Amino acid sequence: MASDREFNFVLLGPTGYTGKLCAEHIVQHLPTDLKWAIAGRSAEKLEQVAKDLKDANPDRIQPEILIVQLNKQELDSLTRKTRLIINCIGPYHLYSTPVVEACANNGTHYIDATGETPWVKRIIEQYHEAAKSNGAIIIPSVGIESAPPDLLAWSLVKLIREKLSVGTKEVISSIHEIKSSGPSGGTLSTILTTFETVGLQDLIKATDPFALAASSPPTDIPKPSIVEIIFETILGVRSVSDLGTLTTSPSAVADVAIVHRSSTLMREFYGPRFYFQQFLRARNVFVAFFIHIALVIGLALLVIPQVRWLVQRFVYPPGEGPKRDPSDRVEFRAVATADQDTAKPKRALGKLTFQGGLYPLTGLLLAEAAMVILTDEEKVKKVSRCGIVTPATLGEEYVDRLDRVGCRIETKLLDY
Numbered sequence: 001m002a003s004d005r006e007f008n009f010v011l012l013g014p015t016g017y018t019g020k021l022c023a024e025h026i027v028q029h030l031p032t033d034l035k036w037a038i039a040g041r042s043a044e045k046l047e048q049v050a051k052d053l054k055d056a057n058p059d060r061i062q063p064e065i066l067i068v069q070l071n072k073q074e075l076d077s078l079t080r081k082t083r084l085i086i087n088c089i090g091p092y093h094l095y096s097t098p099v100v101e102a103c104a105n106n107g108t109h110y111i112d113a114t115g116e117t118p119w120v121k122r123i124i125e126q127y128h129e130a131a132k133s134n135g136a137i138i139i140p141s142v143g144i145e146s147a148p149p150d151l152l153a154w155s156l157v158k159l160i161r162e163k164l165s166v167g168t169k170e171v172i173s174s175i176h177e178i179k180s181s182g183p184s185g186g187t188l189s190t191i192l193t194t195f196e197t198v199g200l201q202d203l204i205k206a207t208d209p210f211a212l213a214a215s216s217p218p219t220d221i222p223k224p225s226i227v228e229i230i231f232e233t234i235l236g237v238r239s240v241s242d243l244g245t246l247t248t249s250p251s252a253v254a255d256v257a258i259v260h261r262s263s264t265l266m267r268e269f270y271g272p273r274f275y276f277q278q279f280l281r282a283r284n285v286f287v288a289f290f291i292h293i294a295l296v297i298g299l300a301l302l303v304i305p306q307v308r309w310l311v312q313r314f315v316y317p318p319g320e321g322p323k324r325d326p327s328d329r330v331e332f333r334a335v336a337t338a339d340q341d342t343a344k345p346k347r348a349l350g351k352l353t354f355q356g357g358l359y360p361l362t363g364l365l366l367a368e369a370a371m372v373i374l375t376d377e378e379k380v381k382k383v384s385r386c387g388i389v390t391p392a393t394l395g396e397e398y399v400d401r402l403d404r405v406g407c408r409i410e411t412k413l414l415d416y
Protein backbone atom coordinates (compact mmCIF):
# COMPACT_ATOMS: atom_id res chain seq x y z
CA MET A 1 0.00 0.00 0.00
CA ALA A 2 3.02 2.28 -0.39
CA SER A 3 2.21 5.79 -1.60
CA ASP A 4 3.52 9.29 -1.03
CA ARG A 5 0.02 10.51 -0.19
CA GLU A 6 -0.66 11.28 3.47
CA PHE A 7 -3.79 9.11 3.84
CA ASN A 8 -4.84 5.68 2.60
CA PHE A 9 -8.37 7.02 2.45
CA VAL A 10 -10.64 9.81 3.63
CA LEU A 11 -14.26 9.17 4.59
CA LEU A 12 -16.36 12.15 3.49
CA GLY A 13 -19.72 12.60 5.22
CA PRO A 14 -19.09 10.39 8.30
CA THR A 15 -21.65 12.42 10.27
CA GLY A 16 -24.59 11.06 8.24
CA TYR A 17 -26.58 7.87 8.79
CA THR A 18 -24.68 5.82 6.19
CA GLY A 19 -21.30 7.47 6.80
CA LYS A 20 -21.42 6.54 10.51
CA LEU A 21 -22.14 2.89 9.66
CA CYS A 22 -19.26 2.86 7.19
CA ALA A 23 -16.94 4.36 9.84
CA GLU A 24 -18.08 1.71 12.33
CA HIS A 25 -17.23 -1.05 9.87
CA ILE A 26 -13.82 0.51 9.28
CA VAL A 27 -12.89 0.56 12.98
CA GLN A 28 -14.28 -2.91 13.61
CA HIS A 29 -12.94 -4.77 10.56
CA LEU A 30 -10.19 -2.96 8.61
CA PRO A 31 -6.46 -3.13 9.48
CA THR A 32 -5.61 -1.08 12.57
CA ASP A 33 -2.60 0.65 10.99
CA LEU A 34 -4.47 2.39 8.17
CA LYS A 35 -3.83 6.12 7.90
CA TRP A 36 -7.23 7.66 7.39
CA ALA A 37 -9.30 10.75 8.08
CA ILE A 38 -12.92 11.72 8.48
CA ALA A 39 -13.93 14.87 6.64
CA GLY A 40 -17.00 17.11 6.63
CA ARG A 41 -18.26 20.61 7.20
CA SER A 42 -19.05 20.57 10.93
CA ALA A 43 -16.14 20.38 13.41
CA GLU A 44 -18.46 19.68 16.30
CA LYS A 45 -20.20 16.74 14.61
CA LEU A 46 -16.89 15.30 13.37
CA GLU A 47 -15.39 15.42 16.88
CA GLN A 48 -18.38 13.52 18.24
CA VAL A 49 -18.01 10.86 15.52
CA ALA A 50 -14.25 10.60 16.28
CA LYS A 51 -15.00 10.16 19.99
CA ASP A 52 -17.55 7.40 19.29
CA LEU A 53 -15.05 5.63 17.01
CA LYS A 54 -12.32 5.80 19.63
CA ASP A 55 -14.69 4.34 22.25
CA ALA A 56 -15.55 1.53 19.81
CA ASN A 57 -11.89 0.58 19.23
CA PRO A 58 -9.23 2.51 21.19
CA ASP A 59 -6.39 0.25 19.99
CA ARG A 60 -6.17 1.45 16.40
CA ILE A 61 -4.71 4.54 14.71
CA GLN A 62 -7.48 7.09 15.13
CA PRO A 63 -8.66 9.05 12.08
CA GLU A 64 -7.64 12.66 11.64
CA ILE A 65 -10.40 15.23 11.45
CA LEU A 66 -10.49 17.43 8.36
CA ILE A 67 -12.89 20.34 7.91
CA VAL A 68 -13.73 20.77 4.27
CA GLN A 69 -16.17 22.80 2.22
CA LEU A 70 -17.28 21.44 -1.13
CA ASN A 71 -15.45 24.00 -3.30
CA LYS A 72 -12.77 23.36 -5.95
CA GLN A 73 -9.84 24.71 -3.95
CA GLU A 74 -10.53 22.72 -0.78
CA LEU A 75 -11.50 19.55 -2.65
CA ASP A 76 -8.36 19.70 -4.83
CA SER A 77 -6.25 20.04 -1.70
CA LEU A 78 -8.12 17.18 0.04
CA THR A 79 -7.99 14.77 -2.91
CA ARG A 80 -4.23 15.34 -3.40
CA LYS A 81 -3.63 14.19 0.20
CA THR A 82 -5.30 10.81 -0.11
CA ARG A 83 -5.24 7.73 -2.33
CA LEU A 84 -8.99 7.22 -2.10
CA ILE A 85 -12.21 8.96 -1.04
CA ILE A 86 -15.23 7.12 0.34
CA ASN A 87 -18.03 9.60 -0.22
CA CYS A 88 -21.24 9.44 1.86
CA ILE A 89 -22.37 13.02 1.12
CA GLY A 90 -25.80 12.97 -0.49
CA PRO A 91 -28.08 13.71 -2.23
CA TYR A 92 -25.23 13.13 -4.65
CA HIS A 93 -26.77 15.09 -7.53
CA LEU A 94 -26.93 18.15 -5.27
CA TYR A 95 -23.54 18.07 -3.55
CA SER A 96 -21.11 15.50 -4.89
CA THR A 97 -20.30 16.52 -8.49
CA PRO A 98 -17.31 18.68 -7.34
CA VAL A 99 -15.99 15.73 -5.30
CA VAL A 100 -15.97 13.48 -8.39
CA GLU A 101 -14.41 16.28 -10.45
CA ALA A 102 -11.56 16.74 -7.94
CA CYS A 103 -10.92 12.98 -7.79
CA ALA A 104 -10.94 12.63 -11.60
CA ASN A 105 -8.55 15.56 -12.05
CA ASN A 106 -6.16 14.54 -9.27
CA GLY A 107 -5.97 10.79 -9.96
CA THR A 108 -7.67 9.93 -6.65
CA HIS A 109 -9.76 6.76 -6.43
CA TYR A 110 -13.38 7.26 -5.36
CA ILE A 111 -16.31 5.18 -4.09
CA ASP A 112 -19.87 6.19 -3.21
CA ALA A 113 -23.33 4.78 -2.48
CA THR A 114 -25.47 6.69 -4.92
CA GLY A 115 -28.49 5.10 -6.57
CA GLU A 116 -29.11 8.21 -8.70
CA THR A 117 -28.82 6.98 -12.31
CA PRO A 118 -29.31 10.42 -13.96
CA TRP A 119 -26.43 11.78 -11.86
CA VAL A 120 -24.18 8.80 -12.63
CA LYS A 121 -24.90 9.37 -16.34
CA ARG A 122 -23.88 13.03 -15.95
CA ILE A 123 -20.60 12.31 -14.18
CA ILE A 124 -19.73 9.66 -16.77
CA GLU A 125 -20.29 12.19 -19.56
CA GLN A 126 -18.28 14.87 -17.75
CA TYR A 127 -15.45 13.05 -15.95
CA HIS A 128 -14.93 9.52 -17.31
CA GLU A 129 -12.21 10.55 -19.75
CA ALA A 130 -10.34 12.78 -17.25
CA ALA A 131 -10.46 10.03 -14.60
CA LYS A 132 -9.22 7.46 -17.10
CA SER A 133 -6.30 9.57 -18.27
CA ASN A 134 -5.31 10.38 -14.65
CA GLY A 135 -5.53 6.72 -13.53
CA ALA A 136 -8.44 7.25 -11.11
CA ILE A 137 -10.80 4.35 -10.37
CA ILE A 138 -14.19 5.94 -9.71
CA ILE A 139 -16.99 3.58 -8.61
CA PRO A 140 -20.45 4.96 -7.89
CA SER A 141 -23.32 2.77 -6.59
CA VAL A 142 -21.33 0.65 -4.15
CA GLY A 143 -24.34 0.37 -1.81
CA ILE A 144 -27.38 -1.89 -1.64
CA GLU A 145 -28.00 -0.25 -5.03
CA SER A 146 -26.26 -1.71 -6.99
CA ALA A 147 -23.29 -3.71 -5.70
CA PRO A 148 -25.17 -6.95 -4.73
CA PRO A 149 -26.86 -7.57 -8.11
CA ASP A 150 -23.73 -6.44 -9.96
CA LEU A 151 -21.52 -8.89 -8.04
CA LEU A 152 -24.06 -11.70 -8.23
CA ALA A 153 -24.35 -11.31 -12.02
CA TRP A 154 -20.52 -11.15 -12.30
CA SER A 155 -20.17 -14.33 -10.19
CA LEU A 156 -22.63 -16.23 -12.42
CA VAL A 157 -20.89 -15.03 -15.57
CA LYS A 158 -17.59 -16.20 -14.09
CA LEU A 159 -19.00 -19.65 -13.24
CA ILE A 160 -20.37 -20.10 -16.77
CA ARG A 161 -17.12 -18.87 -18.33
CA GLU A 162 -15.01 -21.24 -16.15
CA LYS A 163 -17.22 -24.35 -16.39
CA LEU A 164 -18.59 -24.04 -19.92
CA SER A 165 -16.10 -21.72 -21.67
CA VAL A 166 -18.88 -19.53 -23.10
CA GLY A 167 -20.38 -16.10 -22.42
CA THR A 168 -23.71 -15.50 -20.67
CA LYS A 169 -26.84 -14.61 -22.60
CA GLU A 170 -29.13 -13.55 -19.78
CA VAL A 171 -29.24 -13.02 -16.03
CA ILE A 172 -32.61 -12.58 -14.30
CA SER A 173 -32.16 -11.40 -10.72
CA SER A 174 -34.65 -10.95 -7.91
CA ILE A 175 -34.68 -9.60 -4.40
CA HIS A 176 -35.82 -12.93 -3.02
CA GLU A 177 -36.29 -11.86 0.57
CA ILE A 178 -35.99 -8.52 2.28
CA LYS A 179 -36.62 -7.54 5.88
CA SER A 180 -35.64 -3.91 6.36
CA SER A 181 -36.34 -1.28 9.02
CA GLY A 182 -36.92 1.23 6.21
CA PRO A 183 -35.11 4.04 4.41
CA SER A 184 -32.97 6.76 6.04
CA GLY A 185 -33.86 10.44 5.94
CA GLY A 186 -30.95 10.95 3.51
CA THR A 187 -32.38 8.39 1.08
CA LEU A 188 -35.87 9.90 1.24
CA SER A 189 -34.45 13.38 0.75
CA THR A 190 -32.53 12.07 -2.28
CA ILE A 191 -35.71 10.62 -3.83
CA LEU A 192 -37.71 13.81 -3.19
CA THR A 193 -35.01 16.21 -4.44
CA THR A 194 -34.47 14.06 -7.53
CA PHE A 195 -38.09 14.71 -8.52
CA GLU A 196 -37.59 18.41 -7.75
CA THR A 197 -34.32 19.08 -9.55
CA VAL A 198 -33.80 16.45 -12.27
CA GLY A 199 -35.78 17.17 -15.45
CA LEU A 200 -38.44 14.68 -16.61
CA GLN A 201 -36.46 14.02 -19.81
CA ASP A 202 -33.35 13.00 -17.82
CA LEU A 203 -35.48 10.80 -15.55
CA ILE A 204 -36.95 9.03 -18.59
CA LYS A 205 -33.50 8.64 -20.20
CA ALA A 206 -32.27 6.97 -17.00
CA THR A 207 -34.86 4.17 -17.43
CA ASP A 208 -33.08 2.95 -20.58
CA PRO A 209 -31.52 -0.40 -19.53
CA PHE A 210 -28.30 0.70 -21.29
CA ALA A 211 -28.37 4.31 -20.00
CA LEU A 212 -24.84 3.91 -18.57
CA ALA A 213 -23.42 1.53 -21.18
CA ALA A 214 -19.70 1.86 -21.89
CA SER A 215 -20.02 0.43 -25.41
CA SER A 216 -22.90 -0.32 -27.79
CA PRO A 217 -25.67 -2.58 -26.42
CA PRO A 218 -26.37 -6.02 -27.94
CA THR A 219 -28.45 -5.85 -31.11
CA ASP A 220 -30.44 -9.06 -30.63
CA ILE A 221 -32.23 -8.50 -27.31
CA PRO A 222 -35.37 -10.73 -27.42
CA LYS A 223 -38.55 -8.71 -28.05
CA PRO A 224 -41.47 -9.48 -25.67
CA SER A 225 -44.61 -11.13 -27.09
CA ILE A 226 -48.05 -9.45 -26.76
CA VAL A 227 -48.87 -11.72 -23.78
CA GLU A 228 -45.58 -10.80 -22.11
CA ILE A 229 -46.23 -7.09 -22.69
CA ILE A 230 -49.65 -7.39 -21.01
CA PHE A 231 -48.62 -9.51 -18.02
CA GLU A 232 -45.07 -8.37 -17.47
CA THR A 233 -44.93 -4.72 -18.52
CA ILE A 234 -48.48 -3.53 -17.82
CA LEU A 235 -49.50 -5.76 -14.89
CA GLY A 236 -45.93 -6.17 -13.61
CA VAL A 237 -46.34 -9.94 -13.02
CA ARG A 238 -44.09 -12.72 -14.28
CA SER A 239 -43.01 -16.18 -13.25
CA VAL A 240 -39.41 -17.35 -13.65
CA SER A 241 -38.24 -20.91 -13.11
CA ASP A 242 -36.17 -21.20 -9.87
CA LEU A 243 -37.05 -17.62 -8.84
CA GLY A 244 -40.86 -17.82 -8.48
CA THR A 245 -43.43 -15.05 -9.01
CA LEU A 246 -41.73 -11.73 -9.63
CA THR A 247 -42.80 -8.10 -9.78
CA THR A 248 -41.31 -4.66 -10.37
CA SER A 249 -38.39 -3.82 -8.10
CA PRO A 250 -37.91 -0.23 -6.90
CA SER A 251 -34.16 -0.66 -7.44
CA ALA A 252 -34.45 -2.07 -10.99
CA VAL A 253 -33.63 1.12 -12.91
CA ALA A 254 -30.40 1.73 -10.98
CA ASP A 255 -29.34 -1.94 -10.84
CA VAL A 256 -29.96 -2.73 -14.51
CA ALA A 257 -28.03 0.35 -15.67
CA ILE A 258 -25.02 -0.52 -13.47
CA VAL A 259 -24.94 -4.23 -14.43
CA HIS A 260 -25.09 -3.28 -18.11
CA ARG A 261 -22.21 -0.85 -17.57
CA SER A 262 -20.25 -3.81 -16.15
CA SER A 263 -21.19 -6.04 -19.10
CA THR A 264 -20.24 -3.37 -21.64
CA LEU A 265 -16.99 -2.50 -19.83
CA MET A 266 -15.99 -6.19 -19.71
CA ARG A 267 -17.72 -7.38 -22.89
CA GLU A 268 -15.17 -10.09 -23.66
CA PHE A 269 -15.91 -11.67 -20.25
CA TYR A 270 -19.74 -11.32 -20.15
CA GLY A 271 -20.23 -12.07 -23.85
CA PRO A 272 -21.66 -9.89 -26.66
CA ARG A 273 -25.33 -10.82 -26.07
CA PHE A 274 -25.50 -10.37 -22.28
CA TYR A 275 -28.81 -8.97 -20.98
CA PHE A 276 -29.82 -8.37 -17.33
CA GLN A 277 -33.17 -7.85 -15.59
CA GLN A 278 -33.92 -7.11 -11.91
CA PHE A 279 -37.18 -7.88 -10.06
CA LEU A 280 -38.66 -8.36 -6.60
CA ARG A 281 -40.11 -11.71 -5.53
CA ALA A 282 -43.79 -11.62 -4.54
CA ARG A 283 -45.83 -14.18 -2.59
CA ASN A 284 -48.36 -14.63 -5.42
CA VAL A 285 -49.63 -12.92 -8.58
CA PHE A 286 -52.10 -10.71 -6.67
CA VAL A 287 -49.39 -9.36 -4.37
CA ALA A 288 -47.13 -8.92 -7.40
CA PHE A 289 -49.81 -6.88 -9.19
CA PHE A 290 -50.50 -4.79 -6.07
CA ILE A 291 -46.79 -3.96 -5.54
CA HIS A 292 -46.38 -2.99 -9.20
CA ILE A 293 -49.43 -0.71 -9.20
CA ALA A 294 -48.49 0.85 -5.83
CA LEU A 295 -45.02 1.63 -7.16
CA VAL A 296 -46.29 3.13 -10.42
CA ILE A 297 -48.92 5.28 -8.63
CA GLY A 298 -46.44 6.27 -5.88
CA LEU A 299 -43.84 7.47 -8.39
CA ALA A 300 -46.47 9.33 -10.44
CA LEU A 301 -47.71 11.11 -7.29
CA LEU A 302 -44.18 12.22 -6.39
CA VAL A 303 -44.14 14.36 -9.54
CA ILE A 304 -46.68 16.63 -7.76
CA PRO A 305 -44.88 19.24 -5.56
CA GLN A 306 -47.66 19.30 -2.92
CA VAL A 307 -47.37 15.50 -2.48
CA ARG A 308 -43.60 15.79 -1.98
CA TRP A 309 -44.15 18.57 0.57
CA LEU A 310 -46.64 16.35 2.44
CA VAL A 311 -44.36 13.28 2.36
CA GLN A 312 -41.52 15.36 3.82
CA ARG A 313 -43.61 16.07 6.97
CA PHE A 314 -43.90 12.35 7.80
CA VAL A 315 -40.43 10.93 7.17
CA TYR A 316 -37.04 11.07 8.95
CA PRO A 317 -35.12 14.30 8.28
CA PRO A 318 -31.65 14.03 6.65
CA GLY A 319 -29.09 12.73 9.17
CA GLU A 320 -31.57 10.36 10.85
CA GLY A 321 -32.89 6.90 10.11
CA PRO A 322 -34.43 3.78 11.59
CA LYS A 323 -33.03 2.04 14.67
CA ARG A 324 -30.93 -0.99 13.88
CA ASP A 325 -32.81 -4.30 13.96
CA PRO A 326 -30.63 -7.44 14.06
CA SER A 327 -33.41 -9.46 12.39
CA ASP A 328 -33.10 -7.39 9.19
CA ARG A 329 -31.85 -9.45 6.27
CA VAL A 330 -31.65 -9.51 2.51
CA GLU A 331 -31.28 -12.26 -0.06
CA PHE A 332 -30.80 -11.82 -3.80
CA ARG A 333 -31.21 -14.75 -6.18
CA ALA A 334 -30.39 -14.85 -9.85
CA VAL A 335 -30.60 -17.31 -12.72
CA ALA A 336 -28.14 -17.10 -15.61
CA THR A 337 -28.45 -18.71 -19.03
CA ALA A 338 -25.31 -19.63 -20.93
CA ASP A 339 -24.93 -18.26 -24.46
CA GLN A 340 -25.13 -21.67 -26.18
CA ASP A 341 -26.92 -22.27 -29.49
CA THR A 342 -28.81 -25.35 -28.27
CA ALA A 343 -32.47 -25.96 -27.49
CA LYS A 344 -31.70 -26.17 -23.77
CA PRO A 345 -28.72 -23.97 -22.90
CA LYS A 346 -27.18 -24.60 -19.48
CA ARG A 347 -28.39 -22.49 -16.57
CA ALA A 348 -26.83 -21.45 -13.26
CA LEU A 349 -28.31 -20.26 -9.98
CA GLY A 350 -26.72 -17.69 -7.66
CA LYS A 351 -27.55 -16.39 -4.17
CA LEU A 352 -26.26 -13.40 -2.22
CA THR A 353 -27.23 -13.28 1.45
CA PHE A 354 -26.63 -10.82 4.28
CA GLN A 355 -27.98 -10.99 7.84
CA GLY A 356 -28.32 -7.34 8.92
CA GLY A 357 -29.77 -4.05 7.69
CA LEU A 358 -29.42 -2.53 4.24
CA TYR A 359 -27.48 0.47 5.60
CA PRO A 360 -24.91 -1.54 7.59
CA LEU A 361 -24.54 -3.59 4.38
CA THR A 362 -23.94 -0.37 2.42
CA GLY A 363 -21.31 0.79 4.95
CA LEU A 364 -19.59 -2.59 4.71
CA LEU A 365 -19.72 -2.66 0.89
CA LEU A 366 -18.07 0.79 0.73
CA ALA A 367 -15.30 0.02 3.23
CA GLU A 368 -14.43 -3.37 1.74
CA ALA A 369 -14.43 -1.98 -1.82
CA ALA A 370 -11.94 0.67 -0.67
CA MET A 371 -9.67 -2.06 0.71
CA VAL A 372 -9.74 -3.98 -2.59
CA ILE A 373 -8.59 -0.88 -4.48
CA LEU A 374 -5.90 -0.09 -1.90
CA THR A 375 -4.50 -3.62 -1.78
CA ASP A 376 -4.96 -4.70 -5.44
CA GLU A 377 -4.67 -1.33 -7.15
CA GLU A 378 -2.73 -2.47 -10.23
CA LYS A 379 -5.06 -5.41 -10.88
CA VAL A 380 -8.19 -3.25 -10.54
CA LYS A 381 -6.66 -0.67 -12.88
CA LYS A 382 -5.95 -3.39 -15.43
CA VAL A 383 -9.42 -4.97 -15.27
CA SER A 384 -11.43 -1.74 -15.05
CA ARG A 385 -9.11 0.31 -17.31
CA CYS A 386 -9.87 3.21 -14.89
CA GLY A 387 -12.46 5.99 -15.27
CA ILE A 388 -16.02 5.69 -13.97
CA VAL A 389 -16.54 1.96 -13.57
CA THR A 390 -18.57 -0.52 -11.50
CA PRO A 391 -18.39 -2.69 -8.35
CA ALA A 392 -18.02 -5.83 -10.51
CA THR A 393 -14.61 -4.65 -11.76
CA LEU A 394 -13.32 -5.37 -8.23
CA GLY A 395 -13.83 -9.07 -9.00
CA GLU A 396 -12.97 -12.10 -6.89
CA GLU A 397 -10.95 -10.14 -4.30
CA TYR A 398 -14.10 -8.17 -3.47
CA VAL A 399 -16.31 -11.28 -3.34
CA ASP A 400 -13.79 -12.95 -0.98
CA ARG A 401 -13.52 -9.93 1.30
CA LEU A 402 -17.31 -9.64 1.52
CA ASP A 403 -17.59 -13.33 2.36
CA ARG A 404 -15.30 -12.82 5.36
CA VAL A 405 -17.63 -10.12 6.77
CA GLY A 406 -20.91 -12.00 6.28
CA CYS A 407 -22.06 -11.02 2.78
CA ARG A 408 -22.01 -14.42 1.03
CA ILE A 409 -22.31 -15.28 -2.65
CA GLU A 410 -22.88 -18.89 -3.77
CA THR A 411 -23.30 -20.12 -7.33
CA LYS A 412 -23.94 -23.51 -8.94
CA LEU A 413 -24.79 -24.94 -12.34
CA LEU A 414 -28.32 -26.31 -12.63
CA ASP A 415 -29.02 -29.75 -14.04
CA TYR A 416 -31.55 -28.60 -16.63
Ligand SMILES: NC(=O)c1ccc[n+]([C@@H]2O[C@H](COP(=O)([O-])OP(=O)(O)OC[C@H]3O[C@@H](n4cnc5c(N)ncnc54)[C@H](OP(=O)(O)O)[C@@H]3O)[C@@H](O)[C@H]2O)c1
Pocket: 012, 013, 014, 015, 016, 017, 018, 019, 040, 041, 042, 045, 070, 088, 089, 090, 091, 092, 095, 113, 114, 115, 116, 142, 143, 144, 145, 146, 184, 185, 186, 187, 188, 190, 317, 318, 319, 320, 321, 359, 362
Ligand atom coordinates in the same frame (compact mmCIF):
# COMPACT_ATOMS: atom_id res chain seq x y z
N1 LIG B 1 -28.68 3.60 -3.08
C1 LIG B 1 -28.16 3.02 -2.01
O1 LIG B 1 -27.90 1.84 -1.98
C2 LIG B 1 -27.87 3.90 -0.82
C3 LIG B 1 -27.69 3.36 0.46
C4 LIG B 1 -27.39 4.23 1.51
C5 LIG B 1 -27.31 5.60 1.27
N2 LIG B 1 -27.50 6.07 0.02
C6 LIG B 1 -27.38 7.50 -0.29
O2 LIG B 1 -26.31 8.04 0.45
C7 LIG B 1 -26.58 9.40 0.73
C8 LIG B 1 -26.40 9.62 2.22
O3 LIG B 1 -27.45 8.97 2.89
P1 LIG B 1 -27.62 9.14 4.46
O4 LIG B 1 -28.85 8.44 4.84
O5 LIG B 1 -26.35 8.81 5.13
O6 LIG B 1 -27.86 10.74 4.52
P2 LIG B 1 -27.64 11.72 5.75
O7 LIG B 1 -27.76 11.00 7.03
O8 LIG B 1 -28.54 12.88 5.49
O9 LIG B 1 -26.11 12.20 5.61
C9 LIG B 1 -25.72 13.11 4.65
C10 LIG B 1 -24.25 13.45 4.85
O10 LIG B 1 -23.91 14.43 3.87
C11 LIG B 1 -23.38 15.58 4.51
N3 LIG B 1 -23.76 16.77 3.78
C12 LIG B 1 -25.00 17.08 3.34
N4 LIG B 1 -24.95 18.26 2.68
C13 LIG B 1 -23.66 18.68 2.72
C14 LIG B 1 -22.98 19.83 2.22
N5 LIG B 1 -23.65 20.77 1.55
N6 LIG B 1 -21.67 19.95 2.46
C15 LIG B 1 -21.00 18.99 3.15
N7 LIG B 1 -21.58 17.88 3.65
C16 LIG B 1 -22.90 17.74 3.43
C17 LIG B 1 -23.97 15.57 5.90
O11 LIG B 1 -23.15 16.37 6.75
P3 LIG B 1 -23.73 17.12 8.06
O12 LIG B 1 -23.82 16.06 9.12
O13 LIG B 1 -22.71 18.14 8.34
O14 LIG B 1 -25.08 17.66 7.69
C18 LIG B 1 -23.94 14.08 6.22
O15 LIG B 1 -22.65 13.70 6.62
C19 LIG B 1 -28.00 9.67 0.24
O16 LIG B 1 -27.92 10.28 -1.04
C20 LIG B 1 -28.61 8.29 0.11
O17 LIG B 1 -29.61 8.23 -0.88
C21 LIG B 1 -27.77 5.26 -1.02
